Amino acid sequence: MAKQPTRVLVTGAAGQIGYALVPMIARGAMLGPDQPVIIHMLDIEPAAEALKGVKMELIDAALPLLKGVVATTDVVEACKDVNVAVMVGGFPRKEGMERKDVMSKNVSIYKAQASALEQHAAPDCKVLVVANPANTNALILKEFAPSFPEKNITCLTRLDHNRALGQVSERLNVHVGDVKNVTIWGNHSSTQYPDVNHATVKTTSGEKSVRELVANDQWLNTEFITTVQQRGAAIIKARKLSSALSAASSACDHIRNWVLGTPKGTWVSMGVYSDGSYGIPPGLIYSFPVTCEKGEWSIVQGLKIDEFSRAKMDATAKELIEEKSLAYSCLN
Ligand SMILES: NC(=O)C1=CN([C@@H]2O[C@H](COP(=O)(O)OP(=O)(O)OC[C@H]3O[C@@H](n4cnc5c(N)ncnc54)[C@H](O)[C@@H]3O)[C@@H](O)[C@H]2O)C=CC1
Ligand SMILES: O=C([O-])CC(=O)C(=O)O
Numbered sequence: 508m509a510k511q512p513t514r515v516l517v518t519g520a521a522g523q524i525g526y527a528l529v530p531m532i533a534r535g536a537m538l539g540p541d542q543p544v545i546i547h548m549l550d551i552e553p554a555a556e557a558l559k560g561v562k563m564e565l566i567d568a569a570l571p572l573l574k575g576v577v578a579t580t581d582v583v584e585a586c587k588d589v590n591v592a593v594m595v596g597g598f599p600r601k602e603g604m605e606r607k608d609v610m611s612k613n614v615s616i617y618k619a620q621a622s623a624l625e626q627h628a629a630p631d632c633k634v635l636v637v638a639n640p641a642n643t644n645a646l647i648l649k650e651f652a653p654s655f656p657e658k659n660i661t662c663l664t665r666l667d668h669n670r671a672l673g674q675v676s677e678r679l680n681v682h683v684g685d686v687k688n689v690t691i692w693g694n695h696s697s698t699q700y701p702d703v704n705h706a707t708v709k710t711t712s713g714e715k716s717v718r719e720l721v722a723n724d725q726w727l728n729t730e731f732i733t734t735v736q737q738r739g740a741a742i743i744k745a746r747k748l749s750s751a752l753s754a755a756s757s758a759c760d761h762i763r764n765w766v767l768g769t770p771k772g773t774w775v776s777m778g779v780y781s782d783g784s785y786g787i788p789p790g791l792i793y794s795f796p797v798t799c800e801k802g803e804w805s806i807v808q809g810l811k812i813d814e815f816s817r818a819k820m821d822a823t824a825k826e827l828i829e830e831k832s833l834a835y836s837c838l839n
Pocket of ligand 2 (some may be wrong): 742823
């Protein structure tokens with residue numbers, strides 16, 4: 508029997524990530540090649556014409572999995588019965604800005620959209636916040652949608668995770684698909700901690716540790732970390748626009764693994780509500796290593812944390828605590 512369509516909301520759908528993301532969703536990259544979708548696209552009034560254009564293009568692409576398109580500037584209509592919500596709407600940073608510099612514009616959007624999602628989305632709706640500052644926007648969404656299950660509100664650090672895999676693969680000249688179990692800890696910001704201590708590479712003689720194969724702790728503890736932390740800024744410098752295709756692709760990876768599961772023995776990074784694991788204060792949306800099964804994520808437990816990692820994990824938690832109070836001061 509044919510599957511029922513899944514309703515997927517993309518906010519900020521007329522923007523550059525939205526433009527890259529909606530065709531990926533409609534081609535099955537997010538929910539699988541046999542899952543029909545109805546895409547709900549939300550943007551604001553000044554972008555209404557452009558949004559209409561995106562809808563026309565989706566129709567013109569004659570996509571077999573696409574069973575319907577809702578294009579609207581009405582947040583209630585956009586949220587109605589959605590099963591997955593990818594929150595991209597907001598303002599991107601420009602060259603020379605930190606992600607928290609877009610805080611005052613963006614957190615108020617997330618406060619406003621929290622209640623629309625809470626009231627009108629499907630009760631088990633999975634939410635992924637992409638717009639920056641992603642962790643803090645997700646936290647605001649969670650706090651202003653109190654009846655929404657906290658496990659269902661996440662933010663995107665999969666792009667950072669994929670960037671870390673990419674850097675290791677380039678350094679070792681191995682295929683990125685053979686590298687796994689890097690971890691992004693903390694904030695999607697320049698304080699994030701990309702950690703390779705448990706990462707491995709598949710070789711013809713079995714799985715080998717990334718540290719062993721790179722055999723250069725100096726590079727792994729300095730340049731590798733800063734390259735991943737600063738990759739967003741490097742893309743803005745090169746493109747004069749922030750990452751879009753890689754952000755869209757990673758958003759698909761995030762939801763696909765969450766809904767369909769992570770492969771056995773592999774974890775991914777997701778910004779999730781801290782339960783106190785690894786001594787990270789509850790009350791923050793913090794990026795952890797997670798595995799997913801049957802539509803639920805769980806934080807990977809028991810990883811050994813050395814002193815170097817501890818300091819970096821705590822520093823990015825501290826920034827998130829500061830961002831949280833900054834966010835509330837913007838909302839007052
Ligand atoms: N977490 C991550 O890894 C990444 C996050 N980002 C963030 O994603 C966000 C979007 O980036 P782009 O698509 O490049 O920006 P963009 O400016 O091209 O598109 C954003 C869209 O959001 C719309 N928008 C603004 N307010 C809205 C509201 N209240 N409701 C619905 N839509 C609204 C705008 O009209 C625009 O069409 C930015 O905040 C950016 O910093 C970007 C790359 C990676
Ligand atoms: O850097 C930015 O502002 C956009 C972003 O979040 C990223 O590319 O990681």
